[in-house]
Amino acid sequence: MSAWEFFRGNWADILAHVQQHLLLVLISTSIAVAIGVPLGVLLTRHRRLRAPVLGLANIMQTVPSLALFGLLIPIPFIGGIGRSTAIIALVLYALLPIIRNTVTGILGVDPNVREAAVAMGMSDRQVLWQVELPLAMGVILTGIRVAVVITIGVAVIAAAVGAGGLGEYIFRGLRQFDNRLLLAGAVPSALMALIADFALGTLEQRFDASARRSSKNRSVLRRIAWASLALLVALGVWGVWRNSRRAASEPLNRARVVVGSKDFTESLLLGEIVAQLLEARGVAVERRFELGGNLAHQALVAGQIDCYPEYTGTSYVEILKHPPATDPRAVYEEVKREYAEKFRVEVGPPLGYSNDFAILVRGADARRLGLKTISDAVRYAPTWRAGFGQDFMSRSDGYAGFARAYNLKFSAPPREMDLSLTYRALASNQVDLIAGNSTDGLISALDLVQLDDDRRYFPPYEAVILARQDSVTRVGALREVLNLLSRAISTEDMRRLNYDVDGNRRDRQTVAREWIRKAVTSDK
Amino acid sequence: MLKDIPDQDSAGALVEFRDVSYSVPGVAAPIISGLNLTIERGETLVLLGESGCGKTTTLKLVNRLLLPTKGKVLVEGRATADWDARRLRRRTGYVIQEGGLFLHFTVERNVALVPSLENWEKERVRERVRELLALVGLEPKAFAHRYPRELSGGQRQRVGVARALAAEPPLLLMDEPFGALDPLTRTSLQREFADLSRRLGKTVIFVTHDVREALTVATRIGLMHAGRMVLLETPEKFLASEEEHARAYLETLRVGEGRVRDRRAGRHQ
Numbered sequence: 008m009s010a011w012e013f014f015r016g017n018w019a020d021i022l023a024h025v026q027q028h029l030l031l032v033l034i035s036t037s038i039a040v041a042i043g044v045p046l047g048v049l050l051t052r053h054r055r056l057r058a059p060v061l062g063l064a065n066i067m068q069t070v071p072s073l074a075l076f077g078l079l080i081p082i083p084f085i086g087g088i089g090r091s092t093a094i095i096a097l098v099l100y101a102l103l104p105i106i107r108n109t110v111t112g113i114l115g116v117d118p119n120v121r122e123a124a125v126a127m128g129m130s131d132r133q134v135l136w137q138v139e140l141p142l143a144m145g146v147i148l149t150g151i152r153v154a155v156v157i158t159i160g161v162a163v164i165a166a167a168v169g170a171g172g173l174g175e176y177i178f179r180g181l182r183q184f185d186n187r188l189l190l191a192g193a194v195p196s197a198l199m200a201l202i203a204d205f206a207l208g209t210l211e212q213r214f215d216a217s218a219r220r221s222s223k224n225r226s227v228l229r230r231i232a233w234a235s236l237a238l239l240v241a242l243g244v245w246g247v248w249r250n251s252r253r254a255a256s257e258p259l260n261r262a263r264v265v266v267g268s269k270d271f272t273e274s275l276l277l278g279e280i281v282a283q284l285l286e287a288r289g290v291a292v293e294r295r296f297e298l299g300g301n302l303a304h305q306a307l308v309a310g311q312i313d314c315y316p317e318y319t320g321t322s323y324v325e326i327l328k329h330p331p332a333t334d335p336r337a338v339y340e341e342v343k344r345e346y347a348e349k350f351r352v353e354v355g356p357p358l359g360y361s362n363d364f365a366i367l368v369r370g371a372d373a374r375r376l377g378l379k380t381i382s383d384a385v386r387y388a389p390t391w392r393a394g395f396g397q398d399f400m401s402r403s404d405g406y407a408g409f410a411r412a413y414n415l416k417f418s419a420p421p422r423e424m425d426l427s428l429t430y431r432a433l434a435s436n437q438v439d440l441i442a443g444n445s446t447d448g449l450i451s452a453l454d455l456v457q458l459d460d461d462r463r464y465f466p467p468y469e470a471v472i473l474a475r476q477d478s479v480t481r482v483g484a485l486r487e488v489l490n491l492l493s494r495a496i497s498t499e500d501m502r503r504l505n506y507d508v509d510g511n512r513r514d515r516q517t518v519a520r521e522w523i524r525k526a527v528t529s530d531k
Numbered sequence: 532m533l534k535d536i537p538d539q540d541s542a543g544a545l546v547e548f549r550d551v552s553y554s555v556p557g558v559a560a561p562i563i564s565g566l567n568l569t570i571e572r573g574e575t576l577v578l579l580g581e582s583g584c585g586k587t588t589t590l591k592l593v594n595r596l597l598l599p600t601k602g603k604v605l606v607e608g609r610a611t612a613d614w615d616a617r618r619l620r621r622r623t624g625y626v627i628q629e630g631g632l633f634l635h636f637t638v639e640r641n642v643a644l645v646p647s648l649e650n651w652e653k654e655r656v657r658e659r660v661r662e663l664l665a666l667v668g669l670e671p672k673a674f675a676h677r678y679p680r681e682l683s684g685g686q687r688q689r690v691g692v693a694r695a696l697a698a699e700p701p702l703l704l705m706d707e708p709f710g711a712l713d714p715l716t717r718t719s720l721q722r723e724f725a726d727l728s729r730r731l732g733k734t735v736i737f738v739t740h741d742v743r744e745a746l747t748v749a750t751r752i753g754l755m756h757a758g759r760m761v762l763l764e765t766p767e768k769f770l771a772s773e774e775e776h777a778r779a780y781l782e783t784l785r786v787g788e789g790r791v792r793d794r795r796a797g798r799h800q
Binding site for chain 1: 594616628634694
């Protein structure tokens with residue numbers, strides 16, 4: 008299926024994402040204008056505040072967006088996952104150009120004109136509104152334009168905290184090596200940025216007081232500018248309206264559960280399965296998927312989601328900070344006990360498979376060199392390059408311990424890259440060894456071979472569903488679903504499901520639905 | 532217009548400086564020191580002096596853009612410090628170089644500024660703008676809807692004067708209003724303006740460094756030097772003055788005229 012056909016087949020979904028994206032941009036730049044312009048005006052009145060406030064806004068812009076999201080999540084009320092966090096981060100990014108241009112614009116007003124205004128008997132407020140702001144409007148609008156274009160770009164990252172938007176396509180596309188998804192995210196956001204830049208740029212000229220002339224020259228360009236701006240705003244507003252209508256049509260007395268997931272296919276699939284099972288039991292489900300890093304855990308503890316799929320090894324090592332252990336049973340029990348105690352979170356019964364770290368090499372290499380275990384690969388490693396996801400590089404049961412356990416040395420320090428890119432890098436000979444996930448559907452699709460962990464270094468990663476205790480008590484169906492999924496999915500199942508999405512490019516909702524129909528007898 | 536003036540001797544002094552000094556913190560020499568000056572109704576007082584002599588500061592003390600650090604400036608018998616600043620300024624027309632026009636306002640809105648601030652009725656404002664544009668020699672139909680960028684320097688200056696006159700202030704303050712104009716335009720505007728202010732009976736304080744301009748528009752000339760008023764005379768007596776700074780100014784006049792005379796003479800030979 009070509010990119011064009013994909014666009015045609017999914018235009019409604021793409022449009023919905025465009026609307027989410029626009030809404031994020033509209034709301035956050037509106038807030039940034041509402042804060043930034045008055046703040047800028049204030050700074051022109053209080054010279055001493057100028058340097059510290061502009062400095063702070065400057066620093067805000069240099070904080071990497073993902074880091075900013077991470078910092079905001081634990082903050083009560085304003086933080087957490089979802090749209091509000093994204094909007095706050097976007098506002099912080101948009102502030103600098105708006106404040107700076109407001110200050111520059113107002114200070115740039117000819118002092119003679121300002122003095123004339125005062126001498127005519129205008130009040131401070133009248134000088135501001137009738138003289139300074141109109142004369143500075145061109146410069147202020149430039150700041151707003153820059154802010155809007157920045158926001159359209161940065162809003163892509165908003166998908167990482169579950170705020171939706173076109174970033175969902177981009178993240179998903181990266182994960183699934185699907186260029187059509189990448190294009191579905193990148194093309195509309197680039198178009199949006201271009202349209203906004205052009206339209207606001209044209210309007211700036213209209214407000215450039217120094218060029219003002221009486222000829223009512225309504226150029227075609229300016230009409231197009233107004234029209235395209237109006238179109239963007241209308242699209243966003245339509246999105247709000249649709250959202251609110253959907254929310255209003257939901258009966259209030261239905262039980263509500265927010266299902267989360269991490270940001271990789273398997274977690275998304277499990278989340279989707281849980282969501283569909285709950286929906287089949289009359290529960291209103293909100294999906295907060297694709298939460299990167301530890302966001303899902305933080306959101307669960309903060310009560311912003313009710314449940315999400317997790318792996319016991321991750322909880323044991325990453326969250327509870329234990330040294331890696333090898334006994335699956337012991338790890339599960341310990342995690343269950345400590346989660347109940349520390350987080351008031353229930354660890355559901357094991358789903359029946361584990362997703363361990365899989366050390367992968369190309370099938371061709373494995374056959375040529377007769378590689379079966381990781382130990383077999385140790386003597387070739389000094390001529391190899393390795394590529395690992397950020398996760399594997401940083402976690403305590405990741406690269407450092409792994410290299411030590413096997414006494415592994417590579418020709419160069421491992422390349423750190425996005426996990427989903429490591430598969431592609433391995434298949435295209437960019438690197439020679441990666442650490443993937445044992446249930447990844449791409450392993451067979453890309454003809455990769457998993458080397459056996461013969462020294463039992465990696466801790467077990469049994470899949471489980473984590474759910475807040477109060478949610479399980481509140482929604483009976485959630486308990487039912489947890490029990491239903493006990494030992495319901497085998498490693499083979501999971502690999503196949505993953506490959507259906509990643510390899511066969513099938514829709515994850517459909518894949519989840521089919522699996523439920525086949526495997527869960529009570530839901531036929 | 533004059534009925535709410537509190538002053539008893541309103542027939543006489545409109546503005547009075549009583550032992551006024553003005554200095555800026557951190558600067559040793561006062562910008563103005565010990566200035567005593569009475570400006571009668573209907574006169575056009577020209578403050579003449581070189582840059583930095585304090586003439587613009589003197590002007591700004593009148594409409595309370597500045598407050599004296601010592602002494603008092605009385606307008607209509609009341610100290611400027613006791614005036615409501617905005618009320619005082621709206622009763623005082625102010626014209627600066629290039630008119631200080633608002634580039635984002637049409638000529639009409641520029642002229643209508645003070646009447647609008649004073650909440651005049653729309654129709655009355657429009658009527659007044661038309662009247663004023665005609666008064667300063669601009670065809671209302673042709674100019675009302677233009678923007679300042681579309682006017683010549685002389686036209687802008689006329690709009691500046693019209694704006695200052697809009698709310699019928701008894702007092703006009705003018706800070707080198709014709710400074711940026713070419714000599715021909717400047718001369719004709721000076722003449723027109725002198726006529727106009729006399730006709731309207733306005734009291735005018737006019738700042739310039741151009742002695743020729745001073746002689747054209749003034750009923751009295753106040754010569755300032757280093758923050759002090761060194762001479763205060765009618766133009767006739769100014770021309771005859773033996774005061775050293777006045778002589779220096781008059782010398783420039785003679786040099787100019789002398790050269791013109793010499794050239795003419797040369798051509799006749």
